[in-house]
Amino acid sequence: MVLPETVLPARPALLNPALDDLGVRLGPDGGTLRVWSGTADSVQLLLFDDVDLDWATETIDMVPVGGGVFQATTPLLRAGARYAIRVGGPQGPGHLFNPESLLIEPYSRGLVSGGGTGDWRSVVIDGSFDWGSSAKPGVPLDRTVIYEAHVKGLTKRHPLIPPALHGTYAGLAHPAMIEHLLSLGVTSVELLPVHAYATEPRLLQLGLTNYWGYNSLNFFTPHAPYATAASRAEGPEAVLREFKGMVKLLHEAGLEVLLDVVYNHTAEGGIGDPRTSFRGIDNTGYYRQTGEGVYIDETGCGNAVDTSTDAAARLVLDSLRYWSDEVQVDGFRFDLAVTLGRDERHSFTPDHPLLTAIREDPALAGTKLIAEPWDVGMGGWQTGNFGSPWLEWNDRYRDRVRNFWLSDVDYARRADTAPVGIGGFATRLAGSSNTFSEDRGPLASVNFVTAHDGFTLRDLVSYDVKHNLGNGEQNRDGADTNRSFNHGAEGRTDDERVLATRRKAMRNLMGTLLLSAGVPMITAGDEMGRTQRGNNNAYCHDSALTWVSWDLAPWQRDLLAHTQRLLQARRDNPALRPKRFARAGETIPSASVMDWFDEHGETMSSDRWNDPAHRTLQYLATSTPEDEEPNRVLLVIHGTEEPTEITLPALTGASFVSLWSSADEAPADDDETFVPGDVVPLAGTSMRLFRVD
Structure with a gap:
């Protein structure tokens, strides 16, 4: 009997063993450096004096070992050693080799400035760290609440954090900050870019800086300026140790650390911008371009990384593995993720080898993967198309929620009626089943009303238009369509009627998001009404404009208390956080069965869903989590400015316990109880949440 030949699955090209162990690997007799360049003629390793980074103490010719990889082994490659590479190769379209340029080695774990702008040296890192009993919290998706924050901006002005720790990794892990995060009720801190980054020359000329950090120099090195002065003085090893210490302390508090990662472009920018690394190593292998060497710009930044090449895709995958394994971060939010999924024809495919490798890599199992599902290229809007286990920023949710509470209300003031009814809003409230497939469920949607990019929550209700003159671009930058509403005065005002309406609008937006x-x-500071004075693109301001203020007025403390109350209600009621979409006539564990009633307590009729004159809804959600008792909540939405009354629906034997109302300036302390058929007054444009017992 002849057995059939065993057919093994093909190994993805980007897992080619020739690309294994790139960068520096330390051994007992020194280190080995491996660098990939598919078209180079020569690669040199230069080692530098620890003090005078202009003085190369050794130059070593690296040897080609196959697969485009050049290699060198030397006892001089030891922990703390400063080094750079020089690469020579052919000239012609697409090639930008210069054998005199000192370049950052792409897999560097540490960087130091060589003194001049764009002048860097890589540093060999040992990376040892005592994690003790610290472990990743592994917060389930249905209990996950993300808090998007800037390392510096979150802690720079906190009065209980020592000044030496302001704006640092260590400051983020200070007990005062951990206490705020835990008392707020968030579970996962998503940090704006912490990969080493540089400020664009244009901003430097204007006296501004790249504050957000979406301009990566290197995908393995933590941004040194976020470390304490003591760590920076000690060097890159200490900077990495401080970062790991932050992760360890946050984990011990039960908080996850997610990183906003920018793999779609680099700080090298377009033609004429700096050449610090990839451009001088293999321009055609790392960046998307035409046959004539013209960059194809899918990102708006001039040089889209070409993840259709094995080496570029492998670089991204190896970076993710490093941060997940050696630095113990819990997940990643991928900036302009569509660019990473474009093939050699520059078209997006959810089955792109890199996206497939990320979701199937055992080293990344259990890691939270969040896609920003768009870029600026052709076919760049891909919300809903990434597939499991990806989560996606849901821009449709953002837009519909803003419309319902802000621009629709503005329209109604001028036209006596809103432009649309409540149906589209209800779809977003219930999990966006028209965007995400049944197999992915509602937890594929990362819901947000604000983010780092755009108006803050307070500015969203205080400005009709952007105010970005301070950015040096004559107010041309930033989004023009904000779906915001100033409620009768642009920006600062002393009109208490306007201010009260704005505060309620903030509570409605936050309530919708968390229910x-x-x-x-949540965007950091929104829970306390942070303002950027109408700037909706404050990426270039490292100042009090962008730092979170902890000096709170009474109304800001009230808003914080509302956010805490809402997150407590979310934790206590599984019906608000279903894992699956319900299916008519079936009992599906951890899916919320939804019943919809109008203001009279009657089942919502089909004609009322889209009738602009009817923007009042009672939403009953019933969930039976595995091994738990059924849970029911009733959420009442009233989307017009005239007050009204609702009749609670006729649920046999039920009682309705009031948990929260957006009409209250401060959260009420009493759990008022009602019965079916009771008439409950509602303020104009307000929400109310009940637990159904």
Whole structure:
């Protein structure tokens, strides 16, 4: 009997063993450096004096070992050693080799400035760290609440954090900051980019800086300026140790650390911008371009990384493995993720080898993967198309929620009626089943109303238009369509009627976000009404404009208390955080069965869903989590400015316990109880949440 030949699955090209162990690997007799360049003629390793980074103490010719990899082994490659590479190769379209340029080695774990702008040296890192009993919290998706924050901006002005720790990794892990995060009720801190980055020359000329950090120099090195002065003085090893210490302390508090990662472009920018690394190593292998060497710009930044090449895709995968394994981070939010999924024809495919490798890599199992599902290229809007286990920023949710509470209300003031009814809003509230497939469920949606990019929550209700003159671009930058509403005065005002209406609008927006099915994301400071004075693109301001203020007025403390109350209600009621979409006539564990009633307590009729004159809804969600008792909540939405009354629906034997109302300036302390048929007054444009017992 002849057995059939065993057919093994093909190994993805980007897992080619020739690309294994790139960068520096330390051994007992020194280190080995491996660098990939598919078209180079020569690669040299230069080692530098620890003090005078202009003085190369040794130059070593690296040897080609196959697969485009050049290699050198030397006892001089030891922990703390400063080094750079020089690469020579052919000239012609697409090639930018210069054998005199000192370049950052792509897999560097540490960097130091060589003194001049764009002048860097790589540093060999040992990386040892005592994690003790610290472990990743592994927060389930249905309990995940993301808090998007800037390392420096979150802690720079905190009065209980020592000044030496302001704006640092260590400051983020200070007990005062951990206490705020835990008392707020968030579970996962998503940090704006912490990969080493540089400020664009244009901003430097304007006296501004790249504050957000979406301009990566290197995908393995933590940004040194976020470390304490003591760590920076000690060097890159200490900077990495401080970062790991932050992760360890946050984990011990039960908090996850997610990183906003920028793999779609680099700080090298377009033609004429700096050549610090990839451009001088293999321009055609790392960047998307035409046959004539013209960059194809899918990102708006001039040089889209070409993940259709094995080496570029492998670089991204190896970076993710490093941060997940050696630095113990819990997940990643991928900036302009569509660019990473474009093939050699520059078209997006959810089955792109890199996206497939990320979701199937055992080293990344259990890691939270969040896609920003768009870029600026052709076919760049891909919300809903990434597939499991990806989560996606849901821009449709953002837009519909803003419309319902802000631009629709503005329209109604001028036209006596809103432009649309409540149906589209209800779909977003219930998990966006028209965007995400049944197999992915509502938890594929990362719901947000604001993010780092755009108006803050307070500015969203205080400005009709952007005010970005301070950015040096004559107010041309930033989004023009904000779906915001100033409620009668642009910006600062002493009109108490306007201010009260704005405060209620903030509570409605925050309430919607935290009571919707899906994974909510809060932008740091929104829980306390932070303002950027109408700037909706404050990426270039490292100042009090962008730092979170902890000096709170009474109304800001009230808003914080509302956010805490809402997150407590979310934790206590599984019906607000279903894992699956319900299916008519079936009992599906951890899916919320939804019943919809109008203001009279009657089942919502089909004609009322889209009738602009009817924007009042009672939403009953019933969930039976595995091994738990059924849970029911009733959420009442009233989307017009005239007050009204609702009649509670006729649920046999039920009682309705009031948990929260957006009409209250401060959260009420009493749990008022009602019965079916009771008439309950509602303020104009307000929400109310009940637990159904």
